Every structure is written in C-alpha cells, then in structure tokens.
Amino acid sequence: MSKDKITGIILAGGKALRMGGIDKGLIPLKGAPMIKHVIKRLSPQVSEILINANREIESYQSLGFTVITDEISDFAGPLAGLHAGMKAAKTEFILSVPCDSPLLPDDLSQRLMAALESKKADIAVAKTDEQHYPVFCLCRTSLAQDLEAYLASGFRKVDDWQKKHAYVEVSFDDNPLAFSNVNTPEELSKLEGEL
Numbered sequence: 001m002s003k004d005k006i007t008g009i010i011l012a013g014g015k016a017l018r019m020g021g022i023d024k025g026l027i028p029l030k031g032a033p034m035i036k037h038v039i040k041r042l043s044p045q046v047s048e049i050l051i052n053a054n055r056e057i058e059s060y061q062s063l064g065f066t067v068i069t070d071e072i073s074d075f076a077g078p079l080a081g082l083h084a085g086m087k088a089a090k091t092e093f094i095l096s097v098p099c100d101s102p103l104l105p106d107d108l109s110q111r112l113m114a115a116l117e118s119k120k121a122d123i124a125v126a127k128t129d130e131q132h133y134p135v136f137c138l139c140r141t142s143l144a145q146d147l148e149a150y151l152a153s154g155f156r157k158v159d160d161w162q163k164k165h166a167y168v169e170v171s172f173d174d175n176p177l178a179f180s181n182v183n184t185p186e187e188l189s190k191l192e193g194e195l
Contacts, residue, residue, distance in 0.1 A: 005092045006109055008046035009085035010038055011078050011135060012053045012060065012099035023056045024182055025099030030195055034182065035063065037102030037195075045109040046095055050088055052081035077156045078135045079147065086144035095138050100182040103194065104136070105175050112138035112170050121168040125159075128176045132169055134158040136179065 012025040012035060025035035035051070042049060051067045053060045060067045068088045070080040078096070085094050095109050105111070105126075112124040116138055123143075126136040135158060143165065150161050172178060182188045 003045055003109065004047045006046045006113070006138070007085065007089035007091045007094050007141075008042045008049045008109075009081065009089070009094050009096045010035060010042065010049060010051045010099050011081040011096055012051055023053075023059075025051075025053070026056060026059055027100075027182065027188065029102060029188070029192060033059075033063075034102055035060070035099045038097060038099055038104060039063070039065070041102070041104050041106060042095075042097060042108075044106070047091060050085055051099075052084050072151050078158050079151060079156060079161060082137075082139065082158075083144065083147045083151060086139070086141045086147065089141050092141060093138055094141055096135055098135050098181055101136075101179060102191065103178050103180055105172060105178045108136065108178075109138065111172070115168045115170040119166070119168045121166040123162045123165050123167045125162060125167070125169050126172050126179065127169045128172050128179065131179075132159070133179050134162055137162065 026033045029037060049065050051060045051065050053067050054069050057067055068084045070084050072080040082096055097104050116124040122140045124138045126133045177194060180191055182191055
C-alpha cells in the first residue's frame with residue numbers, strides 16, 4: 001500500500017461545546033497542542049496532511065500545514081470537514097481523523113486500505129468490539145459530489161452517508177485505547193495518564 005495515494009485530513013472544525021468552546025486541537029497535552037500528537041502519528045501514514053478548521057485558523061496555520069475550512073456553513077459537522085478535504089485533496093483517497101485522538105493507531109491507514117481493497121469498498125471505518133468510529137475513515141475522493149448532494153439535502157449523519165456506499169468496518173480490538181478522545185476536562189486528565 002502506497003501512502004502516496006492518501007491525504008490525511010485532521011478534523012478540527014467543531015465547536016467543542018462540552019469543553020467550554022475551547023478549540024480541542026489546541027488544548028495543551030503533555031506540553032504540546034493536542035493536534036501535534038495526532039500529526040506525529042498520522043504523518044508517516046499519508047502523503048500530506050490538511051487541517052480542517054473553522055476558527056483559530058492562524059494558530060493551525062502556524063503548525064506548517066494547509067488549513068481548509070468548511071464550504072458548508074454553520075458548523076455542519078464532520079461530514080462538512082470530510083467534504084472540504086475531498087475537494088482539496090489531490091490523491092485517490094483521504095484518511096480522516098479527529099484532532100482530539102492523540103493515541104490513533106500507527107497502522108490505521110494500512111489496515112483500513114487492506115480491508116477496503118480486499119472488499120472492493122469505497123469507505124473503510126475503524127471499530128472496536130461493538131463501537132464503530134465513523135470519523136476514523138478511509139474514503140475515495142471520487143465520492144465528493146455525492147457527499148455534496150447529501151449535505152445540500154440537509155443531512156448531517158456521518159454513518160448514514162457512509163453506509164449508502166460500498167462500506168467495510170475494520171476491527172481494532174487489539175488496540176481499543178487508540179480511539180480515546182477528549183470531550184470533557186475529565187477525559188483530558190485521563191488521556192494525559194494514558195500518554
């Protein structure tokens with residue numbers, strides 16, 4: 001599997017209401033913004049990284065990566081970020097991850113791509129046990145127009161859109177902590193302990 005076919009999209013476009021509105025990717029974790037931990041794990045797996053953000057644009061640009069904003073207004077959720085990433089990427093695939101999951105698997109793209117290719121799917125999504133993680137997904141950029149039409153119809157649910165396509169879930173039961181994310185100050189403290 002060549003990482004040259006994959007652009008990484010870090011989704012940092014939300015409102016983070018449960019964190020008091022603080023931009024989650026920029027929250028300090030072990031002395032660095034949380035997104036830096038995500039970048040460190042994602043970089044070896046993709047040909048380039050794009051950051052999807054709708055505020056704190058200059059702070060994200062200072063990390064040295066291209067920052068893209070949603071084309072769909074009003075914080076339309078992860079699908080809007082996925083859509084922006086698909087349109088900006090020059091590769092056949094995008095791999096999306098959230099900005100607040102600093103333990104993401106080192107082999108995420110490899111395992112998702114292996115499953116996608118073996119099942120001849122368009123979208124591969126990570127799961128552990130009965131929990132699936134639709135924002136950890138490998139997706140063909142050729143689905144951009146289809147996603148645009150879905151969003152234009154007012155729909156926002158990530159897994160609903162994904163399951164309209166050739167779709168495969170990929171088990172990461174061997175690494176359940178990899179998808180730990182931060183929605184509250186308590187979860188941030190717990191994650192610091194795990195790091």
